[in-house]
Amino acid sequence: MTIQSRPRDTDRKTRIQLSVYDRTKFLMLFALTFFVLAWASMADNPLLSFSDAVSKTANEKVWLIVLVGIEIIRQVHFALAEILAPYHGFWLKYFAFVDRLLNKLSDWNRFRLGRVIKWLVFVAMLSIVLGAIYKETPVRALFLAPKALFSALPMIGQILFAVIFVVIQFAAIFWFLSRGGVDTYFPDDIRTRFSDVWGQDHVLNRIRENLLFLETPELIEKHGGYVPGGILLWGPPGTGKTLMAESMAGETGKPFVFVDPGAFTNMFMGVGVLKVKGLFRKLRKLALRYGGVVVFFDEADSLGNRGISQGAMHSADSNATVFGTPCNGGNYLSDPGKSLITNEALNRSKFVMGGAAGGGGGGSGTLQALLTELSGLKKPRGFLNRVVRRALGMRPKSPPKYRILVVMATNMPEALDEALLRPGRIDRMYRVGYPSKAGRIRTYEGYLNKVSHSLTTEEVDKLATITPYATGAIIKDTINEALIMAIRNGRTSITWTDVIKAKQLKDLGPAEDVEYIERERHAVAVHEACHGVMAHLVRQHMAIDLATIEKGSDYLGMVASIPPDDQFTRWRTEYEADILVSVASLAGERMFFDGDNSSGVSGDLESATTIASFMEGHWGMGSTISSHASNRRNEVGAPGGGRGKDDGTKDLRMALGDRIENNLANLLSRAEEILKENKFKVLALAHALETHKTISGDDVIAVMNGEKGPLVDGRPYSIQSNLDAIWNYHLAAVVAHQKHERPNLPIPVFEAS
Amino acid sequence: MRAVKSRVALSAVAGVLVLALTSCSQSQIYATNKLTGTYVAIPNGWNKIEKPALDKAESKSTAPGAAEKLASVLWQEAYTTSPSVTPTQVLSLQAPEGAAVYVRVRNLNFEESNSISYNNLRNLLVPITTWLEDPANANPKFVLIDDYERVEKVARGVRTIYTFEDPSGVSSTIDQTALLSDDHSRIYILIVRAKTKFYNKNVDELLAIGDSFTVRGDK
Numbered sequence: 001m002t003i004q005s006r007p008r009d010t011d012r013k014t015r016i017q018l019s020v021y022d023r024t025k026f027l028m029l030f031a032l033t034f035f036v037l038a039w040a041s042m043a044d045n046p047l048l049s050f051s052d053a054v055s056k057t058a059n060e061k062v063w064l065i066v067l068v069g070i071e072i073i074r075q076v077h078f079a080l081a082e083i084l085a086p087y088h089g090f091w092l093k094y095f096a097f098v099d100r101l102l103n104k105l106s107d108w109n110r111f112r113l114g115r116v117i118k119w120l121v122f123v124a125m126l127s128i129v130l131g132a133i134y135k136e137t138p139v140r141a142l143f144l145a146p147k148a149l150f151s152a153l154p155m156i157g158q159i160l161f162a163v164i165f166v167v168i169q170f171a172a173i174f175w176f177l178s179r180g181g182v183d184t185y186f187p188d189d190i191r192t193r194f195s196d197v198w199g200q201d202h203v204l205n206r207i208r209e210n211l212l213f214l215e216t217p218e219l220i221e222k223h224g225g226y227v228p229g230g231i232l233l234w235g236p237p238g239t240g241k242t243l244m245a246e247s248m249a250g251e252t253g254k255p256f257v258f259v260d261p262g263a264f265t266n267m268f269m270g271v272g273v274l275k276v277k278g279l280f281r282k283l284r285k286l287a288l289r290y291g292g293v294v295v296f297f298d299e300a301d302s303l304g305n306r307g308i309s310q311g312a313m314h315s316a317d318s319n320a321t322v323f324g325t326p327c328n329g330g331n332y333l334s335d336p337g338k339s340l341i342t343n344e345a346l347n348r349s350k351f352v353m354g355g356a357a358g359g360g361g362g363g364s365g366t367l368q369a370l371l372t373e374l375s376g377l378k379k380p381r382g383f384l385n386r387v388v389r390r391a392l393g394m395r396p397k398s399p400p401k402y403r404i405l406v407v408m409a410t411n412m413p414e415a416l417d418e419a420l421l422r423p424g425r426i427d428r429m430y431r432v433g434y435p436s437k438a439g440r441i442r443t444y445e446g447y448l449n450k451v452s453h454s455l456t457t458e459e460v461d462k463l464a465t466i467t468p469y470a471t472g473a474i475i476k477d478t479i480n481e482a483l484i485m486a487i488r489n490g491r492t493s494i495t496w497t498d499v500i501k502a503k504q505l506k507d508l509g510p511a512e513d514v515e516y517i518e519r520e521r522h523a524v525a526v527h528e529a530c531h532g533v534m535a536h537l538v539r540q541h542m543a544i545d546l547a548t549i550e551k552g553s554d555y556l557g558m559v560a561s562i563p564p565d566d567q568f569t570r571w572r573t574e575y576e577a578d579i580l581v582s583v584a585s586l587a588g589e590r591m592f593f594d595g596d597n598s599s600g601v602s603g604d605l606e607s608a609t610t611i612a613s614f615m616e617g618h619w620g621m622g623s624t625i626s627s628h629a630s631n632r633r634n635e636v637g638a639p640g641g642g643r644g645k646d647d648g649t650k651d652l653r654m655a656l657g658d659r660i661e662n663n664l665a666n667l668l669s670r671a672e673e674i675l676k677e678n679k680f681k682v683l684a685l686a687h688a689l690e691t692h693k694t695i696s697g698d699d700v701i702a703v704m705n706g707e708k709g710p711l712v713d714g715r716p717y718s719i720q721s722n723l724d725a726i727w728n729y730h731l732a733a734v735v736a737h738q739k740h741e742r743p744n745l746p747i748p749v750f751e752a753s
Numbered sequence: 754m755r756a757v758k759s760r761v762a763l764s765a766v767a768g769v770l771v772l773a774l775t776s777c778s779q780s781q782i783y784a785t786n787k788l789t790g791t792y793v794a795i796p797n798g799w800n801k802i803e804k805p806a807l808d809k810a811e812s813k814s815t816a817p818g819a820a821e822k823l824a825s826v827l828w829q830e831a832y833t834t835s836p837s838v839t840p841t842q843v844l845s846l847q848a849p850e851g852a853a854v855y856v857r858v859r860n861l862n863f864e865e866s867n868s869i870s871y872n873n874l875r876n877l878l879v880p881i882t883t884w885l886e887d888p889a890n891a892n893p894k895f896v897l898i899d900d901y902e903r904v905e906k907v908a909r910g911v912r913t914i915y916t917f918e919d920p921s922g923v924s925s926t927i928d929q930t931a932l933l934s935d936d937h938s939r940i941y942i943l944i945v946r947a948k949t950k951f952y953n954k955n956v957d958e959l960l961a962i963g964d965s966f967t968v969r970g971d972k
Contacts, residue, residue: 044787046967046969047792047793047794047967048783049781052780055778056779
């Protein structure tokens with residue numbers, strides 16, 4: 001059985017039948033008016049009988065009879081249109097012609113023309129009423145009105161004062177509170193252009209497309225489409241989202257409205273709603289006047305959401321528990337690994353904090369008001385349009401097309417409300433991610449062109465290579481720091497050394513200039529050397545950037561690695577290498593310190609465990625296939641062995657934690673074997689670190705291969721006698737460690753060959 | 754419920770239409786002056802004599818103070834059963850053909866307002882009080898039919914109905930109401946007159962005119 005829909009106007013052959021009320025309301029109104037006038041006549045003349053009053057009114061108020069006549073004709077017209085399809089079709093055709101004529105005017109001109117006509121009608125009605133009151137001609141009465149108004153001013157003033165005194169306390173405060181937070185820029189106010197945004201060409205091209213549609217909407221509308229009305233720019237901080245918006249403001253020929261992140265944060269409930277409504281009223285006006293408008297919400301996460309706890313968002317700092325350990329264990333991971341751990345920490349916090357009150361940046365109702373304004377019911381606007389036209393049995397005019405392009409930027413897209421992101425509100429979401437190598441080169445060149453420097457093209461290329469996750473903001477800051485270093489050294493031109501030092505300063509923070517006691521220095525050096533050797537030997541997807549045992553603000557030492565290429569997929573062997581590098585510190589400390597190990601491995605183990613957990617439970621890199629995330633969500637429990645394993649070796653329903661522990665134990669054993677085979681290399685690297693404190697990745701390679709590096713000459717580490725001296729020093733340090741005393745041997749010093 | 758509403762609406766509409774289309778003429782003529790708040794109901798079909806015509810006729814009077822009195826008239830109108838009655842005839846003591854109604858509102862000057870009394874109001878046209886005090890020298894056909902006080906919202910005075918022989922020797926009946934405003938600044942006069950024979954024949958209709966005389970005062 002097919003469902004019968006209510007026919008559309010275009011499909012309807014006759015007019016919709018009016019209700020009895022609609023059919024008679026004006027006649028009833030006229031009847032009421034008639035009797036009121038008759039009553040007024042009787043009040044005016046005490047001798048007048050009711051029947052004479054009715055006769056008098058009928059004779060004197062001819063206009064009322066005329067109106068009754070017109071209304072009767074109108075109702076007859078409607079009744080015919082309800083019954084006779086050809087009759088209705090004729091009038092429909094006629095009015096469609098009138099509408100077509102009206103639509104030839106632009107929306108803005110129609111708006112202005114409508115406003116003028118409304119005012120003229122109002123003035124005409126006023127003059128007629130005044131004429132009746134003053135018993136003058138309407139025109140003359142209109143000129144008398146100001147005088148009467150002036151004489152009535154004191155009384156009006158008193159009444160108004162009484163009313164305003166009460167209302168002003170709220171209205172004025174709310175009015176003032178609903179101001180601010182919104183800045184409007186007109187074309188050419190901003191000079192930033194797309195050419196000033198570097199390294200994000202793929203996003204810029206899309207945005208340029210959006211602007212093109214905004215400026216020439218007929219390109220898409222004439223083909224039945226619509227202009228995408230919302231863009232979300234999301235991505236890590238400093239990647240140029242705001243700069244991109246600024247360049248949009250510079251490029252577009254439309255007004256650009258900038259909404260402050262704190263615009264909707266208010267002391268009183270309801271002010272946010274007023275602000276949203278005020279903002280969109282302004283946007284509609286600008287859109288009509290200029291044919292379009294762009295509105296930019298910076299830090300859109302401040303708008304809040306209705307579901308996720310804000311507390312969970314703030315707990316993002318909890319990732320410091322991973323990266324803030326003495327060993328700075330997280331730095332042995334590649335950045336995807338780091339972000340994984342961060343997200344995991346976030347999810348943990350969410351789990352703990354779940355159920356807390358949903359955050360709403362703007363306060364109660366603000367977000368909902370924004371959602372409604374972005375894509376709510378498109379209501380006909382204006383009192384005359386909505387009420388008067390409907391009262392006359394006419395359909396209100398549809399609202400004009402307000403071409404408003406909403407652009408939002410955030411680095412916390414997960415904090416945005418789901419409803420905000422649906423198509424129709426936000427049609428396009430662009431990730432403004434870390435720039436590619438080519439983008440970084442372009443960005444470095446852009447900022448270097450603004451200063452004096454001596455960097456070659458090859459050096460800029462290398463710089464882009466060793467800063468894989470540098471954003472525009474980081475690059476700008478690095479170049480500026482390099483310039484400060486150059487100026488501090490009495491120069492105005494930046495050199496390669498300045499840039500590298502600036503990068504280290506930004507990566508590691510300023511060294512604390514703390515001197516370790518000998519046995520602790522050696523322990524830290526061995527710890528970092530284990531990471532370094534393991535990274536050099538097993539982690540082919542990352543290159544060592546630097547190794548240091550200089551104490552920073554939240555670490556004792558570190559080996560930092562970078563991906564030499566832009567890589568978007570990760571493999572099991574790579575994650576295993578990550579874990580091997582992480583657990584190398586534990587394996588090495590136990591091996592070199594007679595089974596003892598420090599608390600400095602805690603961060604390494606946390607990182608390794610997290611990676612191992614995901615490998616086992618999420619990425620299909622363990623002994624089972626099913627996803628732990630799915631199992632947990634569906635509450636089906638974790639599997640034991642898995643089809644891929646032989647029945648003989650399958651442990652019955654082994655817990656996920658046990659499997660992770662087994663995997664880590666296996667990798668720890670492998671790490672021990674690798675380090676045992678390379679124990680002299682570990683001690684050689686530890687010696688280089690103790691001697692130079694901070695060395696580059698090339699120096700690490702030089703030590704490993706017994707070559708001359710940029711800072712460290714690795715050739716002495718290929719001589720057995722030197723290695724024996726290093727071994728003896730290590731033994732003395734181990735004894736000193738066990739007895740808590742100074743080593744009885746000094747650190748060996750090798751002459752450069 | 755819906756049917757009841759429909760019936761009410763349709764009844765209202767029908768009522769308006771009936772009233773609008775059938776109520777075309779009034780049952781009486783309402784002589785009204787809103788400025789002074791004076792009202793009189795005259796039977797339909799009488800002929801109206803407008804103020805300018807009366808003013809013109811009165812301006813020909815040579816009596817002392819006539820011009821001053823005319824200048825102080827706020828409103829005056831006359832209605833007659835016969836269209837041939839002239840303004841001059843309305844203002845003269847001689848009985849007109851048929852019946853005539855004359856209504857007048859006039860401001861009093863300082864002397865008049867200080868000296869006017871109910872007897873002055875009675876003696877408006879003929880010396881009624883003198884004739885009553887000295888019947889030997891009174892009009893031969895003078896008969897006082899009625900005399901009583903009328904109190905209105907802002908004025909009070911006397912209504913006197915009497916018969917006398919007019920200058921042409923015809924018996925004439927006059928129903929005169931003269932009211933003085935409470936502040937003695939204004940006089941309201943209504944005179945209904947006819948030959949006695951005509952008056953007696955139409956006494957109810959003519960008395961109703963006098964009864965309808967209403968003074969509400971300035972708005």
